[in-house]
Amino acid sequence: MTSQKCKGARDLLPKDTEAFRYIEDVFRRSCLSWGYQEVRTPTLEYMYLFTAAGTLTPNMLSKVYSFLDWDGWSGERVVLRPDGTIPIARLYIENLSQQEIARLFYVTNVFAFEETGKENRERWQCGVELIGSDKPASDAELILLAIEILRSLNISDVQIQLSHAGVLKALLKELKLKPDEEIRLLDQVFDGNWQVLTETKPSNSDIGRLISLFLNLRGKTSGFLENLKALPQIPVTLKPALDNFSEIASLLDALSCNYQIDITSTRGFEYYTGLCFQFSAKGEKIGSGGRYDNLIPLIGGKSTPACGFALYVDPIINLIQPQAKRKAGQGILVKCDKTTPDSIKTSFQLAQSLRQAGYATELDFSGRQSDWRWIITVQEKPPPFLVIDQAQNQKKEASSIADAIKTVGGFA
Amino acid sequence: MLTEGQLDYVRIALPKGRLLPATACLLKETELEFKDYTQGTRAYRLKSTKLPYLSAKIFQEKDIPIQVAVGNYDLGICSLDWIEELLAKYPASALIKVADLEYSKGNLYLAASRYRNISSLQELSTGQYSWRIVTEYPNLAEIAALNLRLRRFRIFPVWGAAEVYPPENADLALLWARDDSEIRAQSLFSLKTLLSSTAFLIANQESWQAKNFSQVIAYFSQGLEMKAKPWLKIKPDVAKSSNSFRPDFNEEKVWLALPDGHQQPPTSEFLNKAGLKLQGYSENKLNRRPRFNLDWVNVKVIRPQDMPLQVANGNFDLAITGKDWLLDHLCRFPSSPVVELVDLGFGQVKVVAVVSQDLPVANIDQLKQVQDVNLSPLRVASEYVNIADKYLHDNHVSQYKLIPTWGASEAFLPEDADLLIENTQTGKTLAKHNLKIMDTLFQSTACLIGNRNSVESLPKKEKIASLVESFRQAAEAN
Numbered sequence: 001m002t003s004q005k006c007k008g009a010r011d012l013l014p015k016d017t018e019a020f021r022y023i024e025d026v027f028r029r030s031c032l033s034w035g036y037q038e039v040r041t042p043t044l045e046y047m048y049l050f051t052a053a054g055t056l057t058p059n060m061l062s063k064v065y066s067f068l069d070w071d072g073w074s075g076e077r078v079v080l081r082p083d084g085t086i087p088i089a090r091l092y093i094e095n096l097s098q099q100e101i102a103r104l105f106y107v108t109n110v111f112a113f114e115e116t117g118k119e120n121r122e123r124w125q126c127g128v129e130l131i132g133s134d135k136p137a138s139d140a141e142l143i144l145l146a147i148e149i150l151r152s153l154n155i156s157d158v159q160i161q162l163s164h165a166g167v168l169k170a171l172l173k174e175l176k177l178k179p180d181e182e183i184r185l186l187d188q189v190f191d192g193n194w195q196v197l198t199e200t201k202p203s204n205s206d207i208g209r210l211i212s213l214f215l216n217l218r219g220k221t222s223g224f225l226e227n228l229k230a231l232p233q234i235p236v237t238l239k240p241a242l243d244n245f246s247e248i249a250s251l252l253d254a255l256s257c258n259y260q261i262d263i264t265s266t267r268g269f270e271y272y273t274g275l276c277f278q279f280s281a282k283g284e285k286i287g288s289g290g291r292y293d294n295l296i297p298l299i300g301g302k303s304t305p306a307c308g309f310a311l312y313v314d315p316i317i318n319l320i321q322p323q324a325k326r327k328a329g330q331g332i333l334v335k336c337d338k339t340t341p342d343s344i345k346t347s348f349q350l351a352q353s354l355r356q357a358g359y360a361t362e363l364d365f366s367g368r369q370s371d372w373r374w375i376i377t378v379q380e381k382p383p384p385f386l387v388i389d390q391a392q393n394q395k396k397e398a399s400s401i402a403d404a405i406k407t408v409g410g411f412a
Numbered sequence: 413m414l415t416e417g418q419l420d421y422v423r424i425a426l427p428k429g430r431l432l433p434a435t436a437c438l439l440k441e442t443e444l445e446f447k448d449y450t451q452g453t454r455a456y457r458l459k460s461t462k463l464p465y466l467s468a469k470i471f472q473e474k475d476i477p478i479q480v481a482v483g484n485y486d487l488g489i490c491s492l493d494w495i496e497e498l499l500a501k502y503p504a505s506a507l508i509k510v511a512d513l514e515y516s517k518g519n520l521y522l523a524a525s526r527y528r529n530i531s532s533l534q535e536l537s538t539g540q541y542s543w544r545i546v547t548e549y550p551n552l553a554e555i556a557a558l559n560l561r562l563r564r565f566r567i568f569p570v571w572g573a574a575e576v577y578p579p580e581n582a583d584l585a586l587l588w589a590r591d592d593s594e595i596r597a598q599s600l601f602s603l604k605t606l607l608s609s610t611a612f613l614i615a616n617q618e619s620w621q622a623k624n625f626s627q628v629i630a631y632f633s634q635g636l637e638m639k640a641k642p643w644l645k646i647k648p649d650v651a652k653s654s655n656s657f658r659p660d661f662n663e664e665k666v667w668l669a670l671p672d673g674h675q676q677p678p679t680s681e682f683l684n685k686a687g688l689k690l691q692g693y694s695e696n697k698l699n700r701r702p703r704f705n706l707d708w709v710n711v712k713v714i715r716p717q718d719m720p721l722q723v724a725n726g727n728f729d730l731a732i733t734g735k736d737w738l739l740d741h742l743c744r745f746p747s748s749p750v751v752e753l754v755d756l757g758f759g760q761v762k763v764v765a766v767v768s769q770d771l772p773v774a775n776i777d778q779l780k781q782v783q784d785v786n787l788s789p790l791r792v793a794s795e796y797v798n799i800a801d802k803y804l805h806d807n808h809v810s811q812y813k814l815i816p817t818w819g820a821s822e823a824f825l826p827e828d829a830d831l832l833i834e835n836t837q838t839g840k841t842l843a844k845h846n847l848k849i850m851d852t853l854f855q856s857t858a859c860l861i862g863n864r865n866s867v868e869s870l871p872k873k874e875k876i877a878s879l880v881e882s883f884r885q886a887a888e889a890n
Contacts (some may be wrong), residue, residue: 047564048542048565049567051557051558051561051562051563051564052561058555058558058559058561062555062558068744068745070744070745070746070747071745071747072745072746073565073721073725073741073744073745073748074724074725075544075567075568075725076542076566114506170785183561224527306696364641367811402890
């Protein structure tokens with residue numbers, strides 16, 4: 001049979017869903033214990049929320065699922081949420097803006113068209129947003145929270161890459177381009193084409209050298225940034241962003257959090273203004289985040305600093321260890337030797353009592369085999385119950401429901 | 413030279429309309445002549461006079477890139493703007509641009525009215541105003557709007573006459589014109605040239621990889637290398653009216669849209685009978701802004717297909733269109749505020765489901781059974797995309813592909829579609845093309861439509877009511 005599944009869509013099978021739930025549980029537990037609150041936003045949003053300059057790049061926008069709603073004769077398009085952060089910013093503006101600090105988290109799907117249909121067009125992410133603080137300690141908080149979650153998931157060798165959109169944007173300003181050229185260059189850079197930066201030949205060759213210095217070097221401590229700051233050709237306009245970058249980096253140093261500084265690790269979002277970070281493991285990108293101080297005013301809120309991150313569920317599912325043999329293996333299959341109304345009734349009663357006693361219990365009236373550990377047969381003739389332990393290959397009789405439960409307990 | 417036996421059967425899609433004279437000339441000069449490929453021809457399927465393995469079908473230009481991309485045709489000729497319009501939305505289309513045929517030069521312009529104070533592109537990316545863009549190229553318009561970082565915009569796809577909407581009924585138009593002077597003649601000015609276009613020879617990618625049509629390509633190459641290229645001298649006559657006008661932003665004026673095309677003569681006759689005098693609304697010289705004898709009514713002549721959407725958005729208060737187009741709009745937007753105010757009685761057509769005479773089915777259920785055996789999705793061509801979609805839903809046709817067309821839909825059967833949803837007056841044209849009517853969906857006549865909200869809005873309420881009343885009286889007298 002040919003598949004009827006939509007191109008680029010993905011089914012989560014029981015095993016995947018179990019891994020998904022596990023990731024979600026670990027994520028939620030950590031977020032709640034750090035004082036974050038869970039929210040959900042709708043799948044549909046107006047397109048114009050994402051089109052303002054400084055939100056999504058035109059390249060990303062061209063991959064958005066947009067359409068006219070059934071009442072969309074005005075031409076106002078709606079989209080399947082292409083990004084997790086912008087809807088949260090909207091939610092904050094409309095509902096929570098009186099809060100000085102909002103710590104929010106969510107598990108959501110985001111949609112983006114992908115040409116080949118081989119990659120997922122619907123992706124899941126676990127996101128965290130810290131709205132209302134401009135302190136470097138908040139940037140550090142997010143990185144530590146993400147690391148804690150990834151550690152709880154037993155993902156080893158997580159690499160952290162740091163970059164800084166403020167430094168990058170200040171550097172671009174030094175190229176003294178026309179506003180529209182600058183934004184086009186920035187878009188290309190965010191789409192991953194860093195080449196264009198080195199191809200732009202600035203009139204001031206100091207800036208050219210500086211750019212290649214930034215692009216080619218990788219730092220491991222805040223010392224690297226201090227070294228850059230001390231360079232004679234660093235323009236003053238770059239200083240505030242570099243100071244901020246260095247301050248966060250030294251905080252992370254003090255917290256013994258290892259990272260790599262790679263200015264080219266920023267990808268995708270125009271709305272970042274400060275620190276950007278990215279997590280990867282086994283060569284796979286598993287999360288990213290950053291500071292976006294201008295986003296909330298840009299979409300109609302009052303000036304509010306904010307930062308956040310998202311962990312990508314799809315690659316993480318592939319990275320986590322197969323779960324310890326699921327507890328469900330300890331479940332019970334209840335069947336009856338004759339399917340009379342009486343024995344079916346007894347089966348349901350028995351199953352109910354077993355569930356109350358904490359056992360996962362499945363009913364079967366078709367005589368199939370099962371890999372559950374226990375099978376209890378409801379018999380028409382006494383003894384009323386036969387308890388089989390498949391793991392130990394033992395059989396025991398039971399005279400009542402209570403006795404059957406006790407027998408299972410005895411085996412365990 | 414290959415012998416004929418070794419050559420594959422090759423199909424080429426040729427354009428109707430604007431591109432036809434120059435294309436016909438080029439084909440004639442390069443030995444690729446087709447009999448009956450002339451302006452006003454009634455034939456759709458053409459045979460090459462010299463090459464027995466080569467056949468052609470005539471399409472609306474806009475349909476050609478799609479037909480070639482899906483592989484119904486190996487080759488096609490159309491203008492670059494329509495190719496780019498397809499690629500803007502479906503960049504992975506299996507299309508190859510084989511050769512620039514150089515004729516029919518023009519540009520796609522993003523233009524604003526010189527009467528509205530949009531002075532630069534920068535203005536468009538600031539503020540919360542939602543810019544109204546009318547265009548026959550909605551995909552290119554959307555990409556352009558995104559790239560220009562328009563903060564808020566609404567695209568109104570139209571079937572034609574985009575130039576007449578600004579400044580009162582739209583802010584921007586994305587439209588084709590031969591040059592800047594043609595844009596200026598419409599009292600527009602160009603904010604940006606999006607692309608320069610000429611006629612192109614295109615090929616389906618898989619055909620190109622698998623078939624041998626080198627001989628056909630060679631003839632084209634020969635033509636392009638000729639010294640004298642008479643087809644370059646053929647100037648297509650684009651009947652765009654260029655007239656001066658005064659824009660009218662008076663909020664108390666009633667905006668009325670009148671149809672061009674087939675519906676124009678009967679509408680004109682009807683208005684005469686109703687005692688409503690119009691200057692410049694006749695076949696010989698169409699003014700897209702005719703003058704009414706009532707000075708509180710502003711009139712524009714646009715395509716009837718576009719009217720319901722325009723009325724829904726309040727760009728026009730009243731319009732004369734067909735019930736077919738009203739229904740197509742309501743199928744897409746069920747809660748739209750557009751309502752039929754007066755049935756005008758003329759322009760009677762049936763909207764019908766049509767199949768090939770050769771298909772042994774008498775109704776949709778039998779067609780579904782045939783379909784279940786074939787297991788391939790039903791290919792449905794229609795100008796009425798939303799009516800067709802609803803008809804297929806209502807009849808529980810499980811797998812189908814809708815092929816939107818821009819006229820001349822009967823040419824699609826039987827090779828390029830299985831079912832057609834089309835309008836017909838007598839059914840004679842359908843019979844001539846070896847087609848039969850399988851089902852009648854509804855009867856359509858011309859009607860006056862209005863916007864539920866503007867009909868009740870205070871400053872215009874009485875004016876609209878009196879205009880509607882004179883239409884009603886004339887319709888009853890008919």
